[in-house]
Amino acid sequence: MTQSPAAPLPPPKERRRLREAHALTQDQIASTVGVTRETVRAWEAGRTTPRGTKRVAYAKLLASLEDEVTRFQEMTQPQGAAVASLQAEPPCEETAGSEEQGTPADPGTPAAAGAPAAQADPPSQDAPERPPLTPAQAFDALYAFCAPALVRQTYLLTGRRELARESVERAFQSAWQRWPEVATDRDPAGWVRATAYEYALSPWHRLRPRYRHPEPPPAAAPDRALLDVLLRLPPSYRRTLVLYDGVGLDLPETAAETEASTPAAAHRVLHAREALTARLPELADPATLHRRLAEVASAQRLRATRAPAVRLSGERRASFWTRAAIAFTVAIIGATALTLGTAPTHYEPPVPPGATVGGVPPRQAPGALSDAELTLRAKLRQETSHGPERLVPDVR
Template identity: 50%
Template structure:
């Protein structure tokens, strides 16, 4: 992520923006060719040549090599110089006052010889110019190859945070060797970046290890990515900034801040920023990405990323007076870059596990999840088979148990006579009615 002050001082000096464009055009290099060689976009190269931004780190060294002025002329051997060197011009004879008729043939021959010498000089100059262009293109290509090899060697030595797994020499690396190479170059710097992002040392180490485990699990996809280090960095940032970590007791509170007042103020200012603003500031001023790359990694538009960056810088400048006193945004960015690097190097960030342990952990975790999935599927199949075996083939309605039924209404019909009704009936039968005698029918 960051580089020491000695490395910043040893960085190659670049000419002015107008001179950069002139040198590029003098070498017949287009913006697309320079962008492809350095590993950036065409807009980034245009911003370097207009003075809006300036390259840093390995991109600065590679860009300086590409636009470095070449030799004045073609590099040739002495014999080649003798072969292509133009013949010295011969002094023209003084014109005779009046050539004689017999000397006209001699004058014509001399004119023909002079014409041949002039043609020879013109063709020699064209050959020299063509050799110069060819040698300039060869020198540019050689400088590009040499600078690329030097930067790759420097990145392998310093453990820089950029670049993917590259072949060492001409031997083709195996997947495990390429992963180990990427891990050795990027893991230490990523742990420091995750610490600045979260303020928790244990969570920073866990985030980087989980990101590399995921990268090894998806290595066929990561190996062909344009920026494998950026892929792993994005995965580590996403895991480190997950809001679910606040529910874990070990990561509920950040670690103790630094004791030095300046580093403590920067540490507190970073943790007070919203996560998206903190990530944008770290990527642009800490890692050294340009604005379009920062916007792409944070999944935001370029104007939104620029607004977040300016807001984050203003919030940090309130805690750091020297940052607010910087005369220009470029100097402010350089000062913040140094302060972030000093804060990350001053703290004792834990060293991540070896690459072999990370690969083994990823494989063990994948094996465990595979076995768990197989066991779950087997259990589901067993339960389904048992259910099908014990289920009835037809429906038998159950017999309801006997129970006492209440609330049934009484039967209809004549009711049983009560005592009063019986007494009334008896009295009516015993007493004669006071009226005409009843007619008794008689048979005839």
């Protein structure tokens, strides 16, 4: 009796792409196959491989999802080039409706971060060729996908609405200044997200006058309690928790983005969950915590600035600092030239300090004249200007 061959499965990244292409969550996949969410996450990360009946059910589900994607691409084949060019930039925000009905979407779950772009069928020869996206259009596409989610994520990190918007704008301005580097990066969305998090969690904001006083908390009492506990965590723990339980990254990706080892990231997640559970026991379930983070972030009216305005502001800021650097360099050159022009051309040894000479009697001041000296002085003054008469020597 021979054993039946195992059902074929696509690569781990392709599994995740198929799920996100249909706006399905890991919980929905897990309930369909009959496993837990952590198991589905491990399958999509490639850490484990399904076996037995679970593998057959999972393979059938992925095959049905792939068939739907193929039919959709055949229907929209004339637009294949434009779709492929837009999907080259991985979106940061999960498609609306990914959660249950009446529940807001995740605060920026990356829909295709780290996943390859959809392989569209090659257009036919009769289909018109679409020009490639310009750098500005590609930047605007990345901003449209990532900015709304990043604003909500940075709000969870800081609890400040204005700082969240400012952090996202600064991150995209830096991305526009380094666009050749960001456009060729393996994960442009992760690059922008890491920059926004670094700016939002900078300790120098506490020195700014506008950020010395706290902003009004959320209106709902449960949201205030969750945000208060979240802001009491250390910045590194808070960032790891938002990435893992809020954004939905797996543990290796979270560790890589926080520049920590995988065990260190796992300990941070565990300690952060323990601190949250100690204050809010109803958040012990990771799925409940994921949903509550999404609700707190989505309850705030956080809107990102338009992409052209961000690009223009970044260009103006770069121009200002470039001119400032040029002016400072010119001032340094002028000061150096003035110093070289007024500096001595030869060595002048320093004058040694005076030294006391011993054995020399101190100089005495002249005292009063005696009577004989006064008489002699009067006699000399009475003589003619040519002096006294010459004395003739006696030769005898």
